[in-house]
Amino acid sequence: MSETLLDIRGLKTHFHTFSGLVKAVDGVSFDVRKGEVVGLVGESGGGKSVIGFSILRLIEPPGRIEAGEILFDGEDLTKKSEVEIRAVRGGEIAMVFQDPMTSLNPVYTIGRQMDEMLQLHTELAEPARRARCIRMLEDVGISEAESRLNAYPHQFSGGMRQRVVIAIALLAGSRLIIADEPTTALDVTVQSQILKLMRRQISERGAAMILVTHDLAVVSEMADRIVVLYCGRVVERGRTEDVIAHPAHPYTRGLLDSIPRITDRQHRLRQIPGTVPDIRELGSGCSFRERCFRAQPLCAEKTPELAPVRQTLDAACHFPLEETKA
Amino acid sequence: MSFLSATDGITVLIGYLIKRLLQMALVLFAVSVIVFLMMSFTGDPVFMVIPIDSTAAEIEQARRLLGLDRSLLSQYWIFVTNLLQGDFGRSYVFRQPAMDLILERLPATIEMVLVAITLATVIAVPLGVFAGANPNRPISRGIMAGSLLGISLPGFWVGMMLIFFFSVRYQFLPSSGRGETVQFLGLRLSILTGDGWSHIILPAVTLALATLAIILRITRAGMMEVMRQDYIRFARAKGASRWHILFGHGLKNALIPVVTIFGLQLGDLIAFATITETIFAWPGTGKLLIDSIYRGDRPVIVVYLMLTAFIFVAINFIVDIVYTMIDPRIAVK
Numbered sequence: 001m002s003e004t005l006l007d008i009r010g011l012k013t014h015f016h017t018f019s020g021l022v023k024a025v026d027g028v029s030f031d032v033r034k035g036e037v038v039g040l041v042g043e044s045g046g047g048k049s050v051i052g053f054s055i056l057r058l059i060e061p062p063g064r065i066e067a068g069e070i071l072f073d074g075e076d077l078t079k080k081s082e083v084e085i086r087a088v089r090g091g092e093i094a095m096v097f098q099d100p101m102t103s104l105n106p107v108y109t110i111g112r113q114m115d116e117m118l119q120l121h122t123e124l125a126e127p128a129r130r131a132r133c134i135r136m137l138e139d140v141g142i143s144e145a146e147s148r149l150n151a152y153p154h155q156f157s158g159g160m161r162q163r164v165v166i167a168i169a170l171l172a173g174s175r176l177i178i179a180d181e182p183t184t185a186l187d188v189t190v191q192s193q194i195l196k197l198m199r200r201q202i203s204e205r206g207a208a209m210i211l212v213t214h215d216l217a218v219v220s221e222m223a224d225r226i227v228v229l230y231c232g233r234v235v236e237r238g239r240t241e242d243v244i245a246h247p248a249h250p251y252t253r254g255l256l257d258s259i260p261r262i263t264d265r266q267h268r269l270r271q272i273p274g275t276v277p278d279i280r281e282l283g284s285g286c287s288f289r290e291r292c293f294r295a296q297p298l299c300a301e302k303t304p305e306l307a308p309v310r311q312t313l314d315a316a317c318h319f320p321l322e323e324t325k326a
Numbered sequence: 327m328s329f330l331s332a333t334d335g336i337t338v339l340i341g342y343l344i345k346r347l348l349q350m351a352l353v354l355f356a357v358s359v360i361v362f363l364m365m366s367f368t369g370d371p372v373f374m375v376i377p378i379d380s381t382a383a384e385i386e387q388a389r390r391l392l393g394l395d396r397s398l399l400s401q402y403w404i405f406v407t408n409l410l411q412g413d414f415g416r417s418y419v420f421r422q423p424a425m426d427l428i429l430e431r432l433p434a435t436i437e438m439v440l441v442a443i444t445l446a447t448v449i450a451v452p453l454g455v456f457a458g459a460n461p462n463r464p465i466s467r468g469i470m471a472g473s474l475l476g477i478s479l480p481g482f483w484v485g486m487m488l489i490f491f492f493s494v495r496y497q498f499l500p501s502s503g504r505g506e507t508v509q510f511l512g513l514r515l516s517i518l519t520g521d522g523w524s525h526i527i528l529p530a531v532t533l534a535l536a537t538l539a540i541i542l543r544i545t546r547a548g549m550m551e552v553m554r555q556d557y558i559r560f561a562r563a564k565g566a567s568r569w570h571i572l573f574g575h576g577l578k579n580a581l582i583p584v585v586t587i588f589g590l591q592l593g594d595l596i597a598f599a600t601i602t603e604t605i606f607a608w609p610g611t612g613k614l615l616i617d618s619i620y621r622g623d624r625p626v627i628v629v630y631l632m633l634t635a636f637i638f639v640a641i642n643f644i645v646d647i648v649y650t651m652i653d654p655r656i657a658v659k
C-alpha cells in the first residue's frame with residue numbers, strides 16, 4: 001500500500017446562515033494516497049464541493065471549519081496561517097471549480113491567467129513559462145494555442161473555458177488535484193480524452209486526484225477508491241470494484257440502480273424515491289431513512305456510524321447489504 | 327471582435343472615431359440652440375450696455391449694433407457662424423473677447439479641480455476596495471458612515487469651517503486667492519510654488535469631499551458584487567495574495583461605474599466650482615460666471631456654457647475609450 005498524501009479526519013464545515021445552521025460537511029473522514037484517484041460521489045447538496053473548498057481553506061463566512069484535521073503530507077492544513085496556506089493553494093494542491101463559465105476573470109487574457117499560476121509557484125523565466133502554457137493548452141486539446149493566449153474568456157466556448165481551467169490546475173505540477181465536476185461542459189468523447197489526460201498527468205508525477213462527480217460511470221472508470229456522501233456524511237467508502245459491484249449501503253445501491261445500463265434491456269431505471277431532506281432539520285437517526293427500503297425503527301433512533309463491513313469497504317448503515325453473488 | 331487582423335482593427339477604430347466626432351458635434355449643436363434660446367428669453371441685454379439716461383433713439387441704435395433687431399432665426403445664424411469662425415463675442419463689461427476672459431481664468435479652476443479629484447480618488451478607491459471586500463468589519467462601517475457625512479455636508483459650510491479652523495483660529499493656511507503663481511507653458515499655475523500649494527489645499531479639500539464620498543461608495547458597491555464572483559475564489563485557489571486579488575482581480579472588474587462617476591464628477595467640478603471659488607476668492611471661471619450673471623454679461627455666459635458642454639462631451643468620449651481598455655467585452659463599434 002502506497003503512502004498517504006491527504007488524510008481528512010472528522011472534518012466538520014458548517015454554515016451559520018440566517019435560516020439556520022447548515023452542517024454541509026459533518027464529520028467526514030477519508031484519505032488519498034499518492035498516485036491514486038479518489039472519487040467523491042453523491043446527490044446535489046451532499047457536501048462534495050464544500051469538502052474541496054475546505055481542503056484549500058476557501059470557506060468564507062458564514063461558513064467555518066468547525067472541527068477535524070486535514071493532514072497533507074502530515075501537516076494539518078486547518079492550522080496553517082493564511083500566508084502558509086497560500087503556498088499550498090495552486091502550488092501543492094490545485095482545484096478545478098465546478099462552474100467553468102465563471103472561473104476565469106473576464107478582464108484578463110487566458111495567457112495572463114495561466115501565467116499567474118506559474119509566476120506564483122515556479123521560478124521559471126518568461127519564455128519557459130510561455131512555452132509551458134502553450135504546451136498545456138495543446139495537451140487539453142486547444143488548437144492554435146499560441147494565439148489563444150491573447151484571447152479573453154468571453155471569446156471561448158464553455159467547453160474551451162473548462163479546458164483552460166483544467167490546464168491551469170495542471171500547470172504548476174501540484175501534488176493533489178481537486179477536480180469538481182471537471183468535465184460537465186464537455187461532450188462525451190472530449191470528456192474521456194480530458195479525463196485520460198488528467199489520469200496520465202497524475203500517474204506520471206506520482207500526484208493524486210480527488211474527482212468529484214455525479215457520474216458513477218466516470219468514477220468507476222477513473223477512481224481507485226470511492227467515497228459516497230449523503231447529507232454531509234460519508235455513507236460508504238471503499239475500493240471502486242467493491243463499491244460498484246457490491247455496495248453495502250442502500251443509498252449507493254440506489255445511485256447505482258439509477259444509472260442507465262445498455263447491457264440490461266429489461267432493467268427499468270429506478271430512481272431513489274423521495275428527495276434529499278433539508279439538512280438544517282436533521283435530527284438523530286440515519287438521514288437516509290425516509291427514502292430507504294430497508295429502514296427499521298432503529299434507523300430513526302440511532303445514527304449509524306461508519307464502520308468496516310467487509311475488508312475493503314466501510315459503510316454507515318445499521319443493516320448493510322450482503323455481498324451478492326452476481 | 328475576436329481575432330481581428332490589425333487592419334480590420336484600424337478601420338473599426340477610424341469608423342468609431344468619426345461616429346463619435348459626429349455625435350459630439352450634434353450634442354454641441356443642440357447645446358448651442360438651448361443656450362441661445364435661454365439667453366433670448368432672459369431679459370434684454372441692451373440695458374446692460376447703455377447708460378441709464380439713454381434716449382429711445384440711442385437704445386434703438388445700440389439694439390441694431392448688437393444685432394438684436396433681427397429675427398430670432400437670423401440672430402441664431404449669426405451666433406453660430408460667429409462661433410464656428412472662432413468669434414465668441416465680446417464681454418459687455420470688459421470689452422474683451424469673452425473667450426479670452428474665460429481662458430485666462432481656466433487654468434486656476436482646472437488646477438484646483440485636478441488637485442481635488444486626485445485627492446478624492448487616491449483616498450476613495452483604496453477605502454472603497456477595503457470596505458467592499460470586508461463589508462462586515464467595524465472599520466468598513468465607519469468608513470461608510472463617514473462617506474454619508476461627506477455627501478450630506480454642504481460644500482459652502484465645509485469651506486467656511488475649514489477657513490475658520492485653518493485660517494482664522496490657527497492661522498496656518500491662507501483663506502483666499504491663488505498665492506504665488508509661476509508661468510509654465512504659457513499658463514499661470516499655483517501648484518508649482520509652495521505658497522500656491524498652501525492656497526490651493528483648502529479649496530481643493532472642500533471641493534474633494536463630496537466627490538470622495540461618491541467615488542468611495544461606488545467603488546465599495548462594485549467590489550462587494552465582484553468579490554462574490556467565482557473568478558475571485560479561483561484566483562484565491564491559485565494562491566494569489568490578498569492584495570493582488572483585491573487590486574488585480576477585483577478592482578479592475580469593479581472599475582466601470584467608478585470611471586463613469588469619475589468622469590461626471592470631473593466635468594461637474596470644472597463647470598460648477600463656483601461656490602468654492604467664491605468662498606475662497608479663487609480667481610477661476612466659476613467666479614467669473616457668477617460675476618457675469620450679476621452683470622448680465624451675456625457673451626461671457628454663452629461662451630462659458632458652450633465650453634462647459636464641450637468639456638463634458640470630451641470627458642465622456644475619453645471615458646468611453648477608457649471603458650474599452652478596462653473591459654475587453656466592451657468593444658468600440
Ligand SMILES: Nc1ncnc2c1ncn2[C@@H]1O[C@H](COP(=O)(O)OP(=O)(O)OP(=O)(O)O)[C@@H](O)[C@H]1O
Binds near residue numbers: 017023048
Ligand atoms: N456559502 C454557503 N452558504 C450556505 N450554505 C452553503 C454554502 N455553500 C454550500 N452550502 C450548503 O452546503 C451544502 C453542501 O453544498 P455543496 O455545494 O458542497 O454540495 P455538492 O455536493 O457539491 O452539490 P452539487 O452536486 O450540486 O455540486 C448544501 O446544502 C449547500 O446549500
Ligand code: SF4
Binds near residue numbers: 250287294296316
Ligand atoms: S441505517 Fe437504516 S435507514 Fe439508514 S441506510 Fe441503513 S437501513 Fe437504511
Ligand SMILES: [Mg+2]
Binds near residue numbers: 048050180
Ligand atoms: Mg458541488
